[in-house]
């Protein structure tokens with residue numbers, strides 16, 4: 001087991017949902033947190049919530065699917081907090097619908113954010129991790145990337161791509177002491193899941209964003225000689 005206190009994390013999609021819960025859990029552990037997302041007000045609100053834990057925070061608004069914007073955002077977080085030890089590629093979008101009902105624009109947008117956004121963010125963070133021969137990258141995929149569904153063609157395609165990218169990168173950089181983990185949760189009670197009509201969010205039955213955050217804290221504390229390659233966290237009614 002290792003301590004994560006004092007490390008620097010960058011979380012995308014940090015303004016709400018799993019990203020926000022992860023930011024709070026990290027701050028409670030003494031991790032300094034860079035918050036990246038599309039909506040500055042949400043990022044500022046989360047940064048304020050983190051103040052009580054006495055860690056450093058920085059915010060940078062950017063669309064992960066815009067390579068210049070996300071590259072500048074990573075640079076600004078790095079300038080504010082120092083080298084990034086932990087990257088959580090969490091930003092993601094979804095729209096469910098029949099294959100012919102989703103427009104080509106909606107398809108492209110889902111692929112751009114979920115796949116290219118994760119790729120662009122990782123490209124901006126990885127070189128320094130390779131140089132320092134240390135780092136953790138956690139990619140938030142989904143059970144939808146492991147198994148297709150009747151209305152999930154675009155989202156499942158995007159998350160299956162994340163699984164392929166993530167495992168390949170894990171194999172590539174493991175010898176440099178970098179850990180890449182793919183997490184494939186079932187439905188989590190966030191705004192996304194409620195907007196998709198997947199859940200009413202009942203905390204007695206449905207996974208909460210805090211459960212995901214708890215898993216990430218635990219895996220980061222594992223001795224650096226081991227890596228959690230992938231993990232599926234499920235509710236009792238996935």
Ligand SMILES: NC(=O)C1=CN([C@@H]2O[C@H](COP(=O)(O)OP(=O)(O)OC[C@H]3O[C@@H](n4cnc5c(N)ncnc54)[C@H](O)[C@@H]3O)[C@@H](O)[C@H]2O)C=CC1
Pocket residue numbers: 012013014015016017018019036037038039042062063064065090091092093094113117140141142143184185186187188189190191192193198
């Ligand atoms: N909620 C669920 O049931 C599940 C969610 N996931 C994945 O978990 C991740 C987080 O999802 P939730 O917290 O549920 O969603 P959410 O919609 O509640 O939060 C997503 C956050 O990402 C940000 N974001 C979206 N597009 C962005 C972009 N282009 N650039 C920067 N930020 C962007 C949003 O502004 C928001 O703050 C996503 O990758 C999602 O696909 C995976 C499995 C289940």
Ligand SMILES: CC(=O)C(C)=O
Pocket residue numbers: 094141142143144185186187188192193196198
């Ligand atoms: C939104 C999502 O990824 C699931 C599995 O519910």
